[in-house]
Amino acid sequence: MTPKPFTHRDAVPYRPVDWTGQYPPAFPAGGVPNHVAVVMDGNGRWANRRGLTRVEGHRAGEAALLDVVAGAIQAGVKHLSVYAFSTENWSRSPDEVRFLMGFNRAVLHRRRDQLNEWGVRVRWAGRKPRLWGSVIKELQFAEQLTAENDVLTLTMCVNYGGRVELVDAMRSIADDVAAGRLRASAVSEKLIARRLYQPNMPDVDLFVRSSGEQRTSNFLLWESAYAEYVFLDTLWPDFTRVDLWDAIGRYLSRDRRFGGAVDSPDSSS
Ligand code: IPE
């Protein structure tokens, strides 16, 4: 029997993370990426191909998000960061922007108890200016509600941009230097990382983007300096935990060298 997916119309029924009856492949111990970043892309195309308006694609993306969070927990991922609204997305039509604001607020409201039951700690990364106050309130409520959880940290990146995150960090450092609280020579990679929106966020190990686009679109620029990038063609509303596990499988086949090198001449040639 095909399990019934979440839909936005669900009255938030409790479901265990394995409600679909699917389980991840046996990944090697210690090999699962600690931090996975996901660009949830392709909603508009998914909807338009069905003769629907773009916002119907965003609606359909809610189920995909819940499924991927559950699949990340099953796989043992500890940090999942999802791109929900970029600082560039304000350039969309006023109707779409309005929908996305209200939708983000509603999803957080609707799903926070379920996420809490799963042991998910919700965090927000993004910029306050322009973001609707009611969305910020929902984000902060979810943060407080789930603050003690430690199964998985889900960072909702809402009104997030990698460059403005760095601008905000640089400004706070410059303020401290100008006020004599900090010496310029004390500015280090570690210090900059501590001034980002989520100072304790670890580096991204696996960066996944759905919908076939192969670009970062300004997502977690600093944090992804040594991430492995996996681009999948699936449009976000069709994306499931199986796609996440597929991306983890591809990640595991990569040779992460971090600038190092191993000399191993092929003796057969
Ligand atoms: C991603 O889907 C969701 C957001 C950016 C909020 P899109 O809305 O970008 O869908 P496409 O890429 O136009 O298909």
Ligand code: IPE
């Ligand atoms: C990135 O997708 C932002 C989110 C998924 C929230 P976009 O669809 O906005 O990015 P571009 O325009 O294709 O670069």
Ligand code: MG
């Ligand atoms: Mg897009």
